[in-house]
Amino acid sequence: MADPKGSRFAAFASELQGSRFAAFASELQGSRFAAFASELQGSRFAAFASESNSEEATRVLAAEIAQELAGGDVVALVGPLGAGKTAFVRGLAEGLGLAVDERVSSPSYTLVNEYALRETVRGASLLVHLDLYRIAGDDALEALGFGDFGEHMIVVIEWPEHAPGALAAATLRIDIEDMGGDSRRISVTTSRSGPGPGL
Numbered sequence: 001m002a003d004p005k006g007s008r009f010a011a012f013a014s015e016l017q018g019s020r021f022a023a024f025a026s027e028l029q030g031s032r033f034a035a036f037a038s039e040l041q042g043s044r045f046a047a048f049a050s051e052s053n054s055e056e057a058t059r060v061l062a063a064e065i066a067q068e069l070a071g072g073d074v075v076a077l078v079g080p081l082g083a084g085k086t087a088f089v090r091g092l093a094e095g096l097g098l099a100v101d102e103r104v105s106s107p108s109y110t111l112v113n114e115y116a117l118r119e120t121v122r123g124a125s126l127l128v129h130l131d132l133y134r135i136a137g138d139d140a141l142e143a144l145g146f147g148d149f150g151e152h153m154i155v156v157i158e159w160p161e162h163a164p165g166a167l168a169a170a171t172l173r174i175d176i177e178d179m180g181g182d183s184r185r186i187s188v189t190t191s192r193s194g195p196g197p198g199l
Contacts, residue, residue: 049187051179055087058176058184062091065172065188069096071123072151074169076160079176084184085158088176089129092156096121107131107158112144124154130166131158138165 052058069075075092077085090104098104099116107113108131115127128149132141141163149155160166167173177185 047187047189049185052084052184052186054182055084058084058087058186059091059094061186062088063095065174066092066095069122069124069154069172071121071125071153073124073154073171074166075154075156076167076170076173077156077158077176078161078173080178083176083178085176088174088186089156089158092154093127096124096127096154098127104129108133111135120152121154123151126153128153128155129158130155132162132166133159136162138163141165 050061052061069092077088079085086104086106093102093104093115097118099118102115104115105113107129111131111134113129115129117125117127130144130146135141135144142165146155146165146169157166157170160170171190173189175187175189177187179185
């Protein structure tokens, strides 16, 4: 599951240093795993994969991931048609807490939907939902105002592979694989640890 920077990874490393594994920890620092350890320390998220057997389970998982998101984050949501990407966004919205009158719907035709949060959440007051299925290239992405998005927004992008800049800007990448029926495999990887698209 996602972990804030300096949480259980830092505690684990500290414990290693003071135990019989200290020599092993030292050896890791001087090996090819040093870069990996460094990357973990610079990220708020840890990669993981999970199985979902229903739309409700997908939404619950998304709501948990939402607890680690902050203003300026960009979430790239990758998966085939019907995989449950919009259901995942609904779960994120539930986890963040939308304003009373807000409802998540697919932006397939509007391309961009914005939802006000009930209160500011870790610097974010807006959830911005993009669907790039009908566009291609970074010029089209910029035409949607992507470069102007700031750190008061959490941005979620469906079909980010249609614009390389969307994937490059992603803080978090979520891959949803259709396993047949209602089963989905959801994989989470950290893509970037820098600021949001317009920063």
